[in-house]
Amino acid sequence: MPAIDEAIAYIDSLALGEKFEYAKVAKMYGVDRTTLSRRHRRVQRPSVTKDSNQYTLSPHxxxxxxxxxxxxxxxxLPPTRSMIRNFMSKLATKDVSESWVTRFINRNKNKLIS
Incomplete structure (x- = not known):
């Protein structure tokens, strides 16, 4: 378990109303005080979660x-950009921009070489 998660688990295990200081807990676990505070208050999500939520399509x-x-x-019958855009829109059930198609092609250019 990452240190930040351990620090949050420690804070959550404290009795309700028991006082603590983010700075002291952060120092105990060797994590950044600001990140600990934001993650504990659920203002900031872990970057792995955040990144996966930003993708239009799942990796599969x-x-x-x-x-x-x-x-x-x-x-x-190599597809055109507009065809790829239509396929993607059907898969994701929402419209995508032309720039999404460009980013998709750039991400997969080694697989899409014809």
């Missing part, structure tokens, strides 16, 4: 889209 869905594009290319 993105891999499936790459597989589908490869299959079309194999059949000599």
């Amino acid at each position: 869905q993105e891999a499936e889209l790459v597989r589908y594009i490869k299959e079309l290319t194999k059949r000599r």
Whole structure:
């Protein structure tokens, strides 16, 4: 368990109303006081959680889209940017921008070489 999570667990284990100082707890566990305070008050989420929530598609869905594009290319029907955008919109059930398509292609350019 990361030190920040241990520090939060320690604070949560204190009796209700028991006083503590973020600075002392942070020093005990060797973590940043500001980060501890924000995470404990749920103002800031862990970066892993935050990053995964920002993706339009899950890694599995993105891999499936790459597989589908490869299959079309194999059949000599390489999809256009607008086709990729339409496929993605159906998968994610929301419209995406043209810049999303560019970022998707750049993220997967080694897999999409035709």
